[in-house]
Amino acid sequence: MIKLYMWAMSNGYKASIMLEEIGLPYEACPVDIGRGDQFAPDFLRISPNNKIPAIVDPNGPDGKPISIFESGAILLYLAEKARQFLPQTAREPYRVVEWLMFQMGGVGPMFGQAHHFRHYAKEKHPYSIDRYTRASARLYGVMDRRLRDASYLAGDDYSIADIASFPWVRRHERHGQRLEDYPNVRRWFQSIAARPAVIAGLKPLSEGEKRGIVVDEKSHDLLFGESQFSPRA
Missing domain, CATH: 1.20.1050.10 (Glutathione S-transferase Yfyf (Class Pi); Chain A, domain 2)
Structure with a gap:
């Protein structure tokens, strides 16, 4: 099962919608960016730019696990894996x-x-x-x-x-x-x-969208202040 690290935001929903469209099983793993989860060492190992989404596919192209970050790269990877939503013609x-x-x-x-x-x-x-x-x-x-x-x-x-x-x-x-x-x-x-797949793809972690990403001064700093720009080891 693919692990999708996301939060309820536009870029996160790109990946969940795509996974619903191609019918691959996945687990939505919350990365609450308003609470700083994006800076956790385990997440930075798969998404060094501390941005959502990222995926870990246990069955990569060579049969071994692979992690992908950046939403566009994830869409291209999944389209090629499923051979859907990316034409196979020359042009x-x-x-x-x-x-x-x-x-x-x-x-x-x-x-x-x-x-x-x-x-x-x-x-x-x-x-x-x-x-x-x-x-x-x-x-x-x-x-x-x-x-x-x-x-x-x-x-x-x-x-x-x-x-x-x-x-x-x-x-x-x-x-x-x-x-x-x-x-x-x-x-x-x-x-x-x-x-239907889009409707389903907008459901994971939707409670986070209702809450919003900025809930207090700390979350604002994590997202837009000095904490966002601090170097990470």
């Missing part, structure tokens, strides 16, 4: 990978910064709020134009590119966006949200 995998990289390099960082400055920053900084809200709006626009001509981000078929972006779009209000302004994204979002 089409690159369409999936480019939209996966769009999420990793654009959607995640920009939406995350908008979320941070709009909701978690102790000091409201108008320049930062405006910059990242506008950057997020631009990326929603990119997706909307793409989805005007395609059912899914990489084309006609649902793929790991969609699995990567969906959990982030789920928090659109935190980015200062309305799906009504992006009708093609809204259609795409609603179709994915109705998938």
Whole structure:
């Protein structure tokens, strides 16, 4: 059984949704980042960047256990393992990978910064709020134009590119966006949200999402203060 180290956040849900989609058994192991679990030595051994998610697969490609960190790498690994949601043709995998990289390099960082400055920053900084809200709006626009001509981000078929972006779009209000302004994204979002595997993939550790990651001054420091930036042995 695959062990999935996660918390109830967009990047964590990428991995749990993927595991539900491909039907591999897994155990969701909580890494409560608001309490500092991400800095535990055992977790750092499999995720040296102290970020969720990470997986440990006891049956790696050579039959031996393997650990993978970084959500995009996990999606690629699981897609290749299951031979699902990543086309096996000569050309089409690159369409999936480019939209996966769009999420990793654009959607995640920009939406995350908008979320941070709009909701978690102790000091409201108008320049930062405006910059990242506008950057997020631009990326929603990119997706909307793409989805005007395609059912899914990489084309006609649902793929790991969609699995990567969906959990982030789920928090659109935190980015200062309305799906009504992006009708093609809204259609795409609603179709994915109705998938049984997606519904199941959003359940692990969902009580943590209701609680939130910042519950006191200590958790804020662990996530955004000096504790976050302290070097780890």
